[in-house]
Each structure stands twice: as C-alpha cells, then as structure tokens.
Amino acid sequence: MSEAVLIIGGGPAGLAAAASLADLGVEAVLVEKEPELGGTPKKYAYSKLVPDLRPAQETLAPLVQRVQGREGLRVLTDARPTAVSGKAGDFKVRLAGPAGEEELSAGAIIVATGFEHFDARRDTKYGYGIYPDVVDIRDMERMLSEPQLKRPSDGQVPQRVGFILCVGSRDRMVGNTYCSRVCCSVCCVQAIEVKEKNPSAEVYIFYMDIRTYGLLENLYWEAQEEHGVLFVKGRVGEILPRDGQLMVKGEDTLLRGPFEVPFDLMVLASGMEPGEGTVQVAELLNLAREPNGFLAPRDSHTAPLEAAVEGVFLAGADLAPKFSDDAVAEGAGAAVRAAAFLRSRAGR
C-alpha cells in the first residue's frame, strides 16, 4: 500500500496536478520525459497565448514555480516509466532516467501525457518539408517569438501571408476526422501577431468554418475588425513554387470559382494528435482509447477524469484537443480525485 501519486507528464495539466497535490499535502512524484518542464508550449517555444495574448514564457513560469521546492513532491525530468505492475493502491512503476533505472510504488497514477502536433508532411499536397516557406503553426509560434517575422527561405519579411485551417484535422484522407479545436483561435492570434509586427502585411485565412468557440469568438472579431485580416471561405488544393514565391491554388466557394494567387509565406494549421508518449503509457497501463487514439475516460458524464482502470486518473490534451486553461483545470481536478481515492482506501 502506497500513499504517493505518480504524475506522468510535466505539461500544464501535469504541473497543475502536482502543485494541487502538494497543496493538499499528498506525496507525489512528477516524471517528464523532456529535459524541461512546461510541456508542448515550452518545447516548441510558443509565442503569445490564447485567450489574452500574453507571452507563453510569462504564463508558464508560475505553473513551473509552483512545483519547485515543494515538500513531499519529487520532480524528475528526462525520465519516463518503462514498466508498470501491481494494481490500484499498490502500483510498482519502473522509471528510466538520467541516473539509471529505479522502481517506485504509487497508490494512484495521473496520466497527463498531452499531445503531439500533426506532422504536415503526411498531407503531401501542400509540400510541407519540401518548400521552406510552407510552415505549420508550430513553426510559426517559434518564428513569432523572434522580434521580426522572417520567411525561412531567404530571411525576407513576408508581405503576403496565408493560413490554411484544418490541416490534419477533419480529413478522412489523413485519418483524423475530429476537430483539433485550438487551431482557429491560434491562427487568429498568429494573424494578429503578423499584423502587429508588420502592419503593411496582407494576411488571409482560408477556412471551411471558423470555430473560435465560446468566449474565443472575440479573437475572430478582433482579427477582422482591428487588424484587417481577410477571411476567405474555401479550400486550398495545392501549393507550388513559382518565381521565388508560392503559387496557391484553391477555390473561393463564395465567389464560386478557383483562384491562383502568389504568397510569400503559407502557414498550415496542423492539428493535435495523441503523441507517442500517450500511446506508450496507454499500453503500459492498459488504458482504453477512443477511435481517434485519445485516452477514453470511464464515463465522460460522471467520471471524465478517471480511466476505466481503477486508481488511474486522466487530465489534459491526452483526452482530447484542448487549450491549456482546460488542461490546468483538469490537472487540478484529477489531483482531487486521486487524493480522495487514496483517502477512501486508507480509511478502509
């Protein structure tokens, strides 16, 4: 019988879970496979964040601070679980880290292994990975973290910038039929950032639907009203290089007819997928996954943060695409569920 909770994944969800357990006085171990905490936003150097356009550095720092030097909380980076045995109340977990292998006991496990970006090379029609000026929103986050936006091929400031929504999402041909949920809002923010850095840039967003759901709608309005970002309803079918620019071929479905126009930089809104780390942990713990590969809760109405496997709790973007505010809320929620679970067992 162990009183400790193991948290797998040090992104927004895992960090919130770890800090909450420390606040509750529950012993915990946080393992993160990358050298640094902060999850995907940290790993790929996100720029300004939805919903309030604050720099990612600024919002991640307090999340990381809250897990540092806390009593009863061990933080291991560069480490990941390699084997799990036992059951709820007494899991035996083998960890591989920089200091070699170790085994620890845990009464409960929180899985917060997050997501990976869709690899846009899988959608061959856009030439990602072939034409340097075709980038995706992950590359764009890094590019926008620099003082000036430059296009990769020649370091020039791009004058005509286009975004293509739903790349790797809502598409049977690439095998992902779900909506990645964040990309519409993220592209609105990135378009605003392009305009802020270079007000004379012409920025277009090619869309099928705009899903800036709930309160995020204001980003869509702001991009349009205050920054003059143009929204074109339709789809881009192919991108080809021509005379040092990108020739973008698509259909404007409102005008009913195809277009062929040059751009300096094209940004693909590649979506979110369950990452390799999530798949690995799902196999280790025998966790159910829904048809798209995300982790499936025991009951999405009454137990949205619990796995069907007793003693295992779930939080963050490994459950479904979502923003980090939801991931943080779920991390805290999973921590409470795990603490309550351990307490109920101890009382028995």
Add this chain to the structure above:
Amino acid sequence: MAVKGEGIVERSLVEDDHILEQEKLIIEGVDVSGRWNTFLAPRVQEDYTPSLEAEVRALGVGENIRRCWQCGMCTASCTANSVYPDFNPRHFIYLVKLGDVQRLAKLADVVWRCVGCYKCSQRCPREVNPAEVMEAIGVIVHRRWGERVAREEQVGTGAYKKQIYGTGRLNLATLMAADLRGLGRQRELLSAEQMRIGMKMFRDSRLFHTLRLGRAPGWSRLRRVLEEHRRSREEVHP
C-alpha cells in the same frame, strides 16, 4: 428592339431568360413600348426537386454525395475547370443536394466535361469520391436533358459502340486512332515518337496482340446482355 435588355445598366448580371420584353406593350391604354417595356422575372427560387440526390445515390458511384460539406477541395484541384470555367464539381454537388433542377439544367452541357484525373477524389477530406459522383450526376443530366448536351460529346462514341457491341471490350489503341481520325489529326499517329514505340512493339510482338484483342471471354452470353442493354438505351435515347 435591337439587343435583348439593352436598357439594363448591369446587363451582365442578368440572365437572358429573366428578361421579359415585348415588341409592343400597352398597359391601361398607355403605350409603353420601347425602353419602358423591359421587365425582370423574379429571381426568388421556388421550385426544388429534393429527390435529385436520391437519384444520384441510387447510381452506386454517387453513393457518398451526402458526405459533401462544400469545402471546395475538389474544384481547387480540378483539371477540367481551367478549360471550362463553369465546370465546378462542388457547385454541381450543391445543386443536386438542393434539388435545384433549374440551375443544373442550364449547366447540362458542362456537367459531363470531367477529364477523369481523379485529383479531387484523392484529396476530398470527406472521401466523397467527387470524380465518380460527377459521373453519376452526368448520367442524371443525360437522362433529363440529353438534348442540351453538345454534340462534341458524341465524338468517338461510334467507335466505342462498335467495339463494345462487336467484341465486348475496348481496344484503346484502335480507339485512339479512330478518335484522332475523327478529329482530323491522324498525322499524329505517324509522329517519330509513335513510330519508335510502334517498331519496338512490333519487334517484341506486342503490336499484333494490341491491335487484335479479339472478343471478350464468354462472348455468346455477353452479347445477349449487351443487346438487351442497347435496346433499353434506345428506348431512352432513340
């Protein structure tokens, strides 16, 4: 009246059959002939045929038309569109789903112009298979408005029919030759490239087999089926 609707300022925006004009028009005893007798038919659509989608789906290859969400990937990828600007698979699918027979009838002679490159079907995010849905829509258009389809489409059908009804198979080599002859381009058959390929195929004896495919297997039964089909089609298109 010289030109129909010549008094209309934005004439290009108005379709011919919406313009109503008379040589002489007298309303309540006042002669309003001339500029004042131009009227426009209302543009409000009232007539839809919702069964059109079911007709397309019933053709098998049109089965997945329901999936379409009008994104435009097919038209964005289309080869035929650059030659025939009105050829827009997404738009045709929309008209069929709405049952807008009026607009579809006007485009009857454009619908069949797909060149079969299949780029749309390769890229359609919903796996509608637009290339084959267009084939199904083409069949429906032929059934309903066959008389509106241009005669060019008939180029080569003579040779097609002769081969299918005569042997039960298509011989692409002789078909191409027949088409080029029909278009008065037979010289292209004697180009250096064709001659080079021809010599090579002659040497390894492929030429002989290619030109004489012979009849399809099970010809006696197949022939009866084809005859029956021909009769049923002649009832539709005498």
